[in-house]
Amino acid sequence: MSTDLGFWVLQMLNALQLSMLLFLLSVGLTVIFGLMHFVNLAHGSLYAFGAYVAASLSGAFGYWGGFVLAPLAVAALGAVLYFTLIRSMRRAGPMAQVLVTFGLIFVAVDATRLIWGDLPMGSAVPKTFEGQLALLGVQYPIYRLFIIGLGLTVLAALTLVLSRTQIGAMIRAGVDNDQMAACLGINVERMFMSVFVLGCALAGLAGAVAAPVLSVTPDMGLQILIPTLIVIVIGGLGSLKGAVVGSLIFGFVQTFGAVLLPTLNSVLIYALLAAVLVIRPEGLLPAKG
Amino acid sequence: MKTTLKTALAGLAISTAMSSAAFAEDIKVGVLLPYSGVFAALAQDIDDGFTLGLETFGADSGATFQLVREDTEVKPPVGLAKTKKLVLQDEVDVLMGVVSSGVLGAIRDTVDGAKVPLIVANAGNDEATGKDCSPYITRISFSNQQVNRPMGQWMVDQGVKRVFTIAPDYAAGRQMIDAFTTAFTAAGGEVIGQDWPAFQKTQDYGPFLANARASGADAVFVFFAGGEAISFVKQYDSFGMKAAMPLYGSGFLTSSLYVNAQGPAAEGVITALHYVPTLDNPENAALVAAFKAKTGRIPSEYAVQGYDSARALIEAVKSGATDRQTLAAALPKVSFTGPRGELKIDPATNNVIQPIHVYETVAGADGLTQKVLATLPAEADPANGCTMPAAIN
Numbered sequence: 103m104s105t106d107l108g109f110w111v112l113q114m115l116n117a118l119q120l121s122m123l124l125f126l127l128s129v130g131l132t133v134i135f136g137l138m139h140f141v142n143l144a145h146g147s148l149y150a151f152g153a154y155v156a157a158s159l160s161g162a163f164g165y166w167g168g169f170v171l172a173p174l175a176v177a178a179l180g181a182v183l184y185f186t187l188i189r190s191m192r193r194a195g196p197m198a199q200v201l202v203t204f205g206l207i208f209v210a211v212d213a214t215r216l217i218w219g220d221l222p223m224g225s226a227v228p229k230t231f232e233g234q235l236a237l238l239g240v241q242y243p244i245y246r247l248f249i250i251g252l253g254l255t256v257l258a259a260l261t262l263v264l265s266r267t268q269i270g271a272m273i274r275a276g277v278d279n280d281q282m283a284a285c286l287g288i289n290v291e292r293m294f295m296s297v298f299v300l301g302c303a304l305a306g307l308a309g310a311v312a313a314p315v316l317s318v319t320p321d322m323g324l325q326i327l328i329p330t331l332i333v334i335v336i337g338g339l340g341s342l343k344g345a346v347v348g349s350l351i352f353g354f355v356q357t358f359g360a361v362l363l364p365t366l367n368s369v370l371i372y373a374l375l376a377a378v379l380v381i382r383p384e385g386l387l388p389a390k391g
Numbered sequence: 392m393k394t395t396l397k398t399a400l401a402g403l404a405i406s407t408a409m410s411s412a413a414f415a416e417d418i419k420v421g422v423l424l425p426y427s428g429v430f431a432a433l434a435q436d437i438d439d440g441f442t443l444g445l446e447t448f449g450a451d452s453g454a455t456f457q458l459v460r461e462d463t464e465v466k467p468p469v470g471l472a473k474t475k476k477l478v479l480q481d482e483v484d485v486l487m488g489v490v491s492s493g494v495l496g497a498i499r500d501t502v503d504g505a506k507v508p509l510i511v512a513n514a515g516n517d518e519a520t521g522k523d524c525s526p527y528i529t530r531i532s533f534s535n536q537q538v539n540r541p542m543g544q545w546m547v548d549q550g551v552k553r554v555f556t557i558a559p560d561y562a563a564g565r566q567m568i569d570a571f572t573t574a575f576t577a578a579g580g581e582v583i584g585q586d587w588p589a590f591q592k593t594q595d596y597g598p599f600l601a602n603a604r605a606s607g608a609d610a611v612f613v614f615f616a617g618g619e620a621i622s623f624v625k626q627y628d629s630f631g632m633k634a635a636m637p638l639y640g641s642g643f644l645t646s647s648l649y650v651n652a653q654g655p656a657a658e659g660v661i662t663a664l665h666y667v668p669t670l671d672n673p674e675n676a677a678l679v680a681a682f683k684a685k686t687g688r689i690p691s692e693y694a695v696q697g698y699d700s701a702r703a704l705i706e707a708v709k710s711g712a713t714d715r716q717t718l719a720a721a722l723p724k725v726s727f728t729g730p731r732g733e734l735k736i737d738p739a740t741n742n743v744i745q746p747i748h749v750y751e752t753v754a755g756a757d758g759l760t761q762k763v764l765a766t767l768p769a770e771a772d773p774a775n776g777c778t779m780p781a782a783i784n
Contacts, residue, residue: 109605116597123594212427220432222618224625224652234631243629246597315629316594317621317652321429325591360588360598368560368589 108240113357115237119246121353122253123315126308127326128333129260129345130301136277136340136389137297140188141196143203146330147210148302150323152176152309154218157225157318165228169310176306180299188298207324214320223318249311256304260342273297277340277389332371336378338385347387416454416713420704421461421477423488423498424512428465429617430490432648433693437512439686440694441487444701447681452705454713459483465490467497474498478505485510485718487700492516492563496523503527508719512700513693517566520742521775529722529741531703531734532696533665534772535563536570539614539641541747541767542663543574546610546639553581554639555608557599559619560587567614567641575612583608591619596626604632614641621652628656637661645752648691650759657752657759666692666731667750667761675730690730699729737771739779744769 131145155175156168163171187206191199227245234241264270275283276290284290316322329352337348355374359367378386422441424434438460445456459481463470470489477483478501486502486509489495495514502509503525511519511530515538520530546554556572558564564587572582584606586599603611611632615623620643627638642664645657668679668689678698682690690698707721726735732746749765 106605109601112601112604113598116595116601119597120595215427215431220435222621222649222652224621224654226654227629234629241631243631245629312594315622315626317618317625319429319618322618326594328592329594356595357598360586361602364586368592 108238111238112240112242113361115240115242115246115250117354117357118250118350119353120356121349122250123308123312124329124333124352125253125345125349126256126304126311128330128337128349129256129342130304131330132334132337132340132345133273133342134298134301135334137273137280138192138294139196140192140298141199141203142188142301143200143327144183144206144210144323145301145305146323146325146327147207148176148180148305148323149309149312149326150210150214150318150320151179152306153313153316153318153322154214154223154309155306156310156313157223158218160225160313165226165314168225168313169307172310173303173306176309177299177303180302181295183302184295184298189295192294207327210323211320218320220320223313225313225318227314245314249315252311256307257346264342332375335385336375338388340389341385341387344385344387344389348385416708417457418454418485418704418708418713418718419457419459419481419483421459421474421481421483421486423461423463423470423473423477423486423494425465425490425494426460426462430465433490433513434488436648436688436691436693437488437490437697437700439682439688440690440697440699441512441701442697443678443681443685443694444698445705447677447698448702448705452708454705454708456704463489463491463494465494467491467493470494471497471501474501478502478507483507484713484715485704485722487704488512489514492519495519499523499525499528506719507715508722510700510703510722512696515566516562517570517772517775520737520740520772521777524740524777524779526723526741526780527719529703529736531700531736531743533745534742535566537742537745537770537772538643538663538665538747539567539571540574541770542612542639542641542749543571543576543580544578545663545749545765545767546575546612547578547580551580551610551637551639553583553607553609554612555584555586555603555606555610555636556582556612557586557588557596557603557623558614559590559593561590564590564614568612571612571641593619594622596623597630600627600630600632604630604636608636610637610639612639613644616643616646617649620644620646621649624653624660625656633659642667642692642748642750645759645761646691647689647761648693650752653759655754658754659751661749661751661764663747663749663767664692665745665747666695667748667763669750669761669763670730670732670748671763672730672732674728678730695730699731699734702727702729732766733769739774740772740777741779742772744771 152172156172159168231245235244272288333348333352337344359370426434461473490513492514509528513532515535556568558568638660640662642662647668703725706725710721712718712721723736723741737744746769747767750761750763753762
């Protein structure tokens with residue numbers, strides 16, 4: 103154990119970085135759930151797809167090409183999914199939705215294997231973000247600071263849109279009571295579609311951002327699914343604030359668990375999840391108060 | 392009706408057996424590899440290496456080889472079911488493959504009980520040639536301890552005295568690191584800290600890297616493989632740690648199979664393995680040329696394990712073995728000089744004895760390549776509780 107302040111600053115930044123990566127991923131999933139009451143387990147696969155697109159485009163278009171095109175590609179895939187499957191599954195009940203989207207995960211894993219092969223891929227950090235920056239007395243990788251910044255930016259943008267714009271008001275109305283919102287003249291169907299596609303785009307963005315830090319493998323979507331679900335269950339299904347709080351809790355518990363209680367680290371987050379489910383089954387900050 | 396059919400079939404079987412015996416010997420090989428799942432790329436390399444080995448050395452063995460391939464999917468129950476199918480239904484003469492140690496553990500008793508020889512072409516868990524050893528199981532690949540133990544002495548000789556170790560928390564990770572630390576401390580080194588991130592559940596190695604940095608070690612010694620190895624090496628470099636704390640490890644960390652996905656982050660990492668494609672010997676030159684011509688890829692350690700498994704099988708056939716019983720007796724006696732150097736099988740455990748190569752990953756003309764720094768002499772693993780029954784000699 104270190105008493106050096108820099109060590110703790112470093113771990114704090116690590117925790118924040120992991121939290122923001124998870125936030126980008128879980129916010130799309132939770133907003134889709136909040137609005138449509140639809141459990142999309144294939145969300146992780148969309149993230150993997152984004153990472154693959156970004157990694158394969160980075161050769162031709164550089165990092166920023168992938169950064170822009172991956173969310174667009176995933177959004178397009180999301181739109182296809184919406185019109186072929188999701189729309190007709192909306193009233194099918196949670197069990198059918200879970201089974202269908204769970205099946206989609208396996209389809210996606212094998213599809214990525216067919217297209218990109220079995221070998222893991224990697225992509226490089228953009229030139230501007232190479233190296234480390236001195237911050238609060240520690241040297242921290244610039245790219246990780248970029249992830250933290252991006253997460254905060256997305257959070258600020260979503261908060262602003264949801265609380266200050268008319269579209270945000272319509273979405274909040276839809277979350278509260280979609281039938282009433284439809285009666286008031288809101289085209290709920292179109293709003294569902296846009297929110298679903300936006301959620302997919304955010305998953306693609308998370309994939310593109312994660313590609314240079316993590317390895318891009320066919321099962322990365324499956325590996326990230328459990329942490330994402332933990333985040334939204336702890337935070338409260340369907341709420342933006344819940345996604346933020348859940349991500350922060352997950353990031354900090356994982357990071358400081360690894361430092362302070364290494365032997366218990368892998369069970370710590372599950373114990374916390376169980377505790378939340380027992381004490382506050384609706385999550386810490388549920389969508390409807 | 393039933394009996395007449397059975398008699399007819401039996402007659403047919405006998406006549407086929409006799410006619411084939413009159414000509415070349417036909418050896419039926421059951422191939423157990425995870426063609427789908429996380430190890431699919433490894434399975435492909437082993438399969439390509441094995442078929443290349445059969446093509447290269449098979450011609451003058453006087454036998455023909457018929458392969459029956461089964462996908463074990465990295466799932467022990469699936470591996471067991473496929474093994475039973477190959478043994479009972481296909482009646483193979485010999486089994487080859489097994490990538491996952493979990494699958495090897497699951498099929499061990501079936502293979503041993505059915506007395507079918509198995510050539511292990513990857514799975515490295517120490518028990519398979521330790522307390523769970525079997526006269527029917529011959530390992531041609533490596534054992535987890537074998538690859539890591541020699542690095543203990545070598546690193547102390549290089550002046551590295553204090554290390555921090557990191558490896559995923561599962562059986563192979565523990566065995567790889569424990570073999571290294573035992574040898575390292577015996578040679579006078581000191582392990583000043585260890586971290587065990589959760590296997591397949593850790594995305595961010597940042598917390599562990601900060602621990603390693605704060606420990607003030609001379610160097611970090613790690614084991615990771617596949618996707619985790621790529622993430623780890625890239626994250627290690629992104630924190631700028633390579634300059635202050637050189638990264639050492641088990642050679643799978645920077646395997647030629649996926650080192651190019653790590654990119655410049657892998658440059659300067661020093662690891663030890665039983666094979667690298669840049670080994671300078673005529674057998675390896677022949678393998679690299681033939682493998683490239685066949686697949687367009689450079690052979691990885693997995694490819695050479697498949698290739699040498701074929702070579703071992705053919706050497707056994709050349710010594711006169713034809714069926715389960717004789718192959719099982721002949722396989723542990725094979726020895727040859729292949730791309731990895733001189734190989735022989737330890738009669739005490741049926742594990743391969745081979746030299747270990749220390750290499751540095753360096754930038755080459757087209758992508759990353761391996762610079763061999765030292766070749767450490769072959770050394771048999773301790774028997775680890777293996778008492779080899781003399782049942783089949």
